[in-house]
Amino acid sequence: MVQAVGTDAWAAVRDRTARLFARGDAERHTAELARLEETARELTDQADCSTALVRWESSWRARWEMLLDSLPEAELPLFAVGLMQMISSAGQRAGSTSISAGDHGLAVSGDVSIRAESGSLAGGVVAVEGGVSLADPFEGRSRPQ
Template identity: 45%
Template sequence: MISESLLALASAGGAAMVQAAGTDGWNAIRDRAARLMARGSHEDEASERRRLDRAAAALTDSPDEGAAGSQAAAWQAGFVVVLTRLEDAELPSAVAELRALIDSGPIAPGNASAPFAGSTFHGPTAVQTGDNNHQENHFGHSG
């Protein structure tokens, strides 16, 4: 049985992977994920990198929310499998690796490209990030 905190960490890892797919930061986060999943096997690490690249390519080729959600869930499940198979002595190291992976992502807390990470908004709020976005906001009553 996996703890809620480890499940949340795995979920954040899956989200970080989705956010990194197709960005300049993909190779670094992919390499971290491959090392984490391969747990020391260089052959498995290379195989994991190829698998992660295929998944990221499919995600960037079909950038819809359903595909992103499915891929985030798949990567979360992969991290859960890794974390649940570890011996107690190995778990702290793997948790640290997964946290480093999350922190290295393009939308990681403290990253300059995520100016609203960790923010709390009270009342009507509109936030827009990225390029070529369009946003219309209507707060309050019209009339």
């Protein structure tokens, strides 16, 4: 959630996060929006926000954990749907932003496949926002002897 600050996804993530934490309480919703705006302000107002980023990520991680631990089991499925909607919304907006790479770089919005043929070696250096999945290069083919 903190990673969304300053991106096109921030407004949607902020609003959905406030709704999830407020759980229908209007006063709490206002307080959560204020806390989220404080997070964004502190992260965008500083030239070097690395310390603030670590602090806010830690703070929000703890708050999410406490919220999830406090939910009655019967509310978990509906809460999970709201959380997945927030994550999906952030991902869709992040996917619509522009990407770039420096000299000799490759910028990709989507999947990348690096393959070695005939027993050769292939590799790449990867900077990823999100996850990485590595597949067996010989999947479906016989391994060279």
